[in-house]
Amino acid sequence: MTRDLIFELGTEEIPARFMPGALEQMADLAGRLLEEYRLKYRQVTTYGTPRRLALYISGLAEVQEERVQEIKGPPLKAAFTADGQPTKAVLGFARNNGVEVGELVTRSISGGEYVFAVKKEAGRPAPEVLPDLLLAVVNGLSFPKPMRWGTLDMRFARPIRWVLALFGEDVVPLEVAGLQAGRVTYGHRFLAPGPHEVPAAPAYLQVLEKNYVLVDQHRRRKLIWEQVTQLAAREGGRVEEDPDLLEEINYLLEYPTALAGRFNPDYLKLPQEVVITPMRDHQRYFPVWNDRGELLPVFITVHNGTADHVDIIGRGNERVLAARLADAAFFYREDQKIPLAGRVNKLAEIVFQESLGTMLDKTRRIMRLSRLLVAELDLPGDMAAVVTRTAELAKADLVTSMVYEFPELQGIMGSYYAAHDGEAAEVCRGIRQHYWPRFAGDRLPDSLMGMVVGLADRLDTLVGCFGAGLVPTGSQDPYALRRQATGLVTMAVELDLKFSLAEVITAAYEGYKEGGIRLARDLDTVQEQLAAFCRQRLEHLLDEKGIRFDVIQACLAAGSDDLAGVYHRARELNAFREEEGFAALQTAFTRAFNLARQAGERYVLDPGKLKEKVEFDLYRALEEVRRLARPKLEAGSYLEALKAMALLREPIDAFFDGVLVMAPEREVRTNRLALLQEVVDLVFQVADFSRLVP
Secondary structure: OEEEEEEEEEEOOOOHHHHHHHHHHHHHHHHHHHHHOOOOOOEEEEEEEOOEEEEEEEEEEOEOOOEEEEEEEEEHHHHEOOOOOEOHHHHHHHHHOOOOHHHOEEEEEOOEEEEEEEEEEOOOEHHHHHHHHHHHHHHHOOOOOOEOOOOOOOOEOOOEEEEEEEEOOEEOOOEEOOEEOEOEEOOOOOOOOOOEEOOOHHHHHHHHHHOOOOOOHHHHHHHHHHHHHHHHHHOOOEOOOOHHHHHHHHOOOOOEEEEEEEOOHHHHHOOHHHHHHHHHHHOOOEEEEOOOOOEEEEEEEEEEOOOOOHHHHHHHHHHHHHHHHHHHHHHHHHHOOOOHHHHHHHHHHOEEEOOOEEHHHHHHHHHHHHHHHHHHOOOOHHHHHHHHHHHHHOOHHHHOHHHHHOHHHOOHHHHHHHHHOOOOHHHHHHHHHOOOOOOOOOOOOOOHHHHHHHHHHHHHHHHHHHHOOOOOEOOEOOOOHHHHHHHHHHHHHHOOOOOOHHHHHHHHHHHHHHOOOOOOOOHHHHHHHHHHHHHHHHHHHHHHOOOOHHHHHHHHHOOOOOHHHHHHHHHHHHHHOOOOHHHHHHHHHHHHHHHHOOOOOOOOOOHHHOOOHHHHHHHHHHHHHHHHHHHHHHOOOHHHHHHHHHHHHHHHHHHHHHOOOOOOOHHHHHHHHHHHHHHHHHHHOOOOHHHOOO
């Protein structure tokens, strides 16, 4: 027999960004615990609104499954005498496990026979185990910023105000945060607050919907989007898909109703971002566009309630947005009265980080590092002046009124103000794009100025923070260094930027010294820690691109100073695994590597001391393969280089068959080891094949 279970935690409003993770955790925890508690079930579903987290388990067994344990005892020959009498060993084993000797069974293991005690534990009724199971679910949930309330030691996303727990029609006897579970839930805070009794678990959704709560977040999201798109069409426009905004709105309300509002068309003369940011990021409104991609003086919002009085609600939203847009228009006009270049020195009033100077100090370091990157990336020398100007103005909009009020517009407003001041178009694009990518999956800069200044900005932040000892630990990353490193690695790989990570880290470190800032950690420590940090980001990126784990490890082991180079090597080695030559090269490398690593030191090959024909043959083959592979390696054609290296298989096999590498004569032995070391060095230019899984 089965019944459905509903378990609801009623809370004060939980932040929208907490909800997706909490619901996913709740489902995962419940699934694992049901297995652990031996309770069969059909399906686990989680529901959530700002005021509740709910777990619904359908088809839950009324009784645990029986547990059967087989406990290994002594060997059969030690358990009974020749005439079948039990020995002291087996009597003690049976007594310790609470079974009779006659109940023991025999099992064959690895050719030997042993006695086993079979213990059966009957399943307990589900109502007896559900309190512990559900409490374990609650205690297993984690949140970005949990809180305490009252005198309780418990921490949760927000204070818990009621608990509902029903197994079919029966209340599960459970206490959470000092609250006894019952059959009562609460509806919409204003339209039908409650309390409302739930007669049985299957009635849960219907009771809440009757009281203006759509608890199913998937249905709620679909309804919101349908209402928004239909309303936009009635207003003669369309809304663009915005999954992040839709998800946030979905977890801000319980009973959605969309409505449209309007604003003064004069505000459309402002840059689009100036209109959209207050609308979307501050008020959670959807902008409306026409078929030509032009912004309309219309917005759509979603309120938590019915369609009653939407006209009054709409006018209230219009007044709020009008005030926001009036402020934005004022800031925009006032900011343009002072040239962007005239604001650079005011960056001295903004602290970048207390031990790393001001934003003006950072700007000067970025200018210096950007010039060095032009050379490091082998870009045209005449770019240096434009890159330097871009770096000089990149952070200047931080001291404008617009960015102070709307921080989301940093870089964007700088590009508009620079254009207003008559700066070159390349400079304006670079100011905007040096923040790209802002997060994983974001667009990359298509401006060389934005790319160079963005790299310099990230390197300066990473080197400075690592130098100051501000290395991320666990979930703590207040300076978003993981995001900064991900951006740096992504640009290097996706834009195919060839540079030495060690050299640019050194250049950024020297920039702090030149600026009179002494970092707490020495350059070697920063190099080691930051290179490892970037290597982790690179490993994750390559994994996302579908490259095998062992290939990634093999290529990283061969060196990760050239981030883009690692990607190219990994991609082509991944492809080479499907070639006929892969097995040959792996075998050849492995034989050479296994002996070469026993050398314990580096030897110098002397071709004149090679005596046997197979030695000369391997040496000549190695020289020929080097000749073939060198231009391929220099051109980044690693697949072709690997195919050439695979030609070493036969001469290496002949070498091992024809001579004793570890010869007793030291001179002969070290020369042969030196030859194998050179074979390994050649292949190591692509990957450490010893890390590859056959």
